[in-house]
Amino acid sequence: MPRYEYRCRSCGDTFEVNRPMARSADPASCPEGHEDTVKLLSAVAVGGTKSAPAPSAGGGGCCGGGCCS
Template sequence: MPTYAYRCRECSESFDLMRPMSESGAPAACPDGHADTVKLLTTVALTGAAAGAPAPAAGGCCGGGCCG
C-alpha cells in the first residue's frame, strides 16, 4: 500500500498516511484533528533491485549517447 505525505495548513505539521491508491485524493485530517490539509508531491527512486536485477548502467537516449 502506498504512503502519501500531507501537510496541515493550520498547524504546519507534515505527516504520512498509508492508504490505497483509490483513496489517494480523499481528504486527510492531520494527527491533531485539523481538516485543512494538502497532499505533498514526493519522488520515488525506482531501481532494478526491486525486481531482483541491477539497474542498467547505460541505455536510452541520455544514457546511450544518442543525444549529443
Template sequence: MPTYDYRCRDCSSTFSLSRPMSESAAPATCPDGHTDTVKLLTTVALTGSAAPAPTGGCCGGACGCR
C-alpha cells in the first residue's frame, strides 16, 4: 500500500498515511485533528542495478551499423 505525505496548514506538522491508491485524493486529517491539510509531492527512490547501455551503433548492433 502506498504511503502519502501531508502537511497541516493549521499547525505546520508533516505526517504520512498509508492508503490505497484509490483513496489518494481523499482528504486527510492531521494527528492533532486539523482538517486543513495538503498532500505533498514526494519522490520515490528506486534501488537496484540499471540495465547496461547497448553497444554497437544506433540500435545496439541489430541493424549492422556498427
C-alpha cells in the first residue's frame, strides 16, 4: 500500500499515512488532531555506482532466467 507524507500547517509536524491509491486525494488529519495539512511531494531515489557489475544476459532474473512461464 502506498505511503503518503503530509505536513501540518498548524504545528509543523510531518507524518505519513498508508492508504490505497484510490484514496490518495483524501484529506489527512495530523496526529495532534489538526485538520490543516498539506500532502508533500516525495521523491524516490534509486542509486548505484559505476563500479557495480552489469547484469549478464540470460544469467538469471525473471526476464532472463526462465521463471516467467
